[in-house]
Amino acid sequence: MDGLSGEIWQSVALTVELASATTVILLIIGTPLAWWLARSKAIWTEAVATIVALPLVLPPTVLGFYLLVLLGPNGPGGWIASLWGGRTLAFTFEGLIVGSVLYSMPFVVQPIRNAFVAMGERPLEVAATLRASPARAFWTVAVPLARPGFLTAGVLGFAHTIGEFGLVLMIGGNIPGRTRVLSIAIFDYVEEARWREASWLAGSMVIFAFAVILTVALIDKRNARARA
Template identity: 85%
Template sequence: MDVFSPEIWQSIGLTIELASVTTVTLLIIGTPLAWWLARSTAWWTEAIAAIVALPLVLPPTVLGFYLLVLLGPDGPGGWIASLWGGRTLAFTFEGLIVGSVLYSMPFVVQPIRNAFAAMGNRPLEVAATLRASPRRAFWTVAVPLARPGLLTGAILGFAHTVGEFGLVLMIGGNIPGRTRVLSVAIFDYVEQSQWREASLLAGSMVIFAFAVILTMTLIDKRSVRTIR
């Protein structure tokens, strides 16, 4: 099979779509969560932070197993899918989004939380003296100051979603056009001993990973220069 066949481009498009939707969803959910984790003084704040960070240490197959149960026909996912005539969220693109959001959450929340924490209280206190409401201060002061953390979180979330394998295979399987993302396609090529195709796709992923790391390094250096 030609590596540039429609099937491969379909997997590339599906992977980019999954990573994009996941990243946007995580920024919407993760930014207020990171803000609360950075500002809260409640004793159970770190317990919530530990729950958010669980995917960092949990094997993907463990998280995938529980998600498979939850997204299956006998779990909440079955009830949700029934709203539009479906039977399950497992082995669907929507199910992959749910799994990717949960699995990539710590990679987005932690950099944003660190950026909010590093900002300190002083900028918000100054905004308060200028009669800015907490909401206005958040959008006009906190978010611009935390921009490097937001950018790092977005890049990490996107890259981590692109590189997912164990989780997406568990809850999505290998359905062309629906759940067959790039990492699964590489695995499929190896199983079929199509080494040329697997090498080209794997090499592309290495280049992508290098670009991500280089971009993050440049963002960190620029942030340090800005602070100084």
């Protein structure tokens, strides 16, 4: 294809922006949640973990439906949007971020939780004997030891957001420059029989998916060697 049209570049930029914002937010809120899930002895810990993991098995349209209600003018999203003069968070970029954070959460929280669990108790016990506060032990001991988990979480969270379709279509629709991400663009090109554009984007996403899976495999392999 002779160059990318402006509309394709627009979708690419919007998708990368959405995936980047979602990944950063998930790493910020997912880290303390993963730490709590890894360390808590409460009987309802696994109930919380199950809620976090629900997007793994829920059809995107189901989650999208409930988010559409919550983000709409009659839900909490309408009240939040009214703070800056809007009517709804549905069919907005901000709404896409909310939906993407919820939908990609298990792909970020679970690898970090697994890394914290694999770390064991011994490093924190040693830190405690050296009079390190819990906060200091977390940042100087736990986080560095769990770095492979953070890398995996960041890669998976970013990649999963890139590939979203059903949820995005439900709560974002297809608004060029606002909610028309790559997965929606491919769908549009197929409907319009614009096969060259659809083939180029689909092929690019296949290559991207291959790179993501390979990256995660290499991170896991390196982590296994480090533990050996």
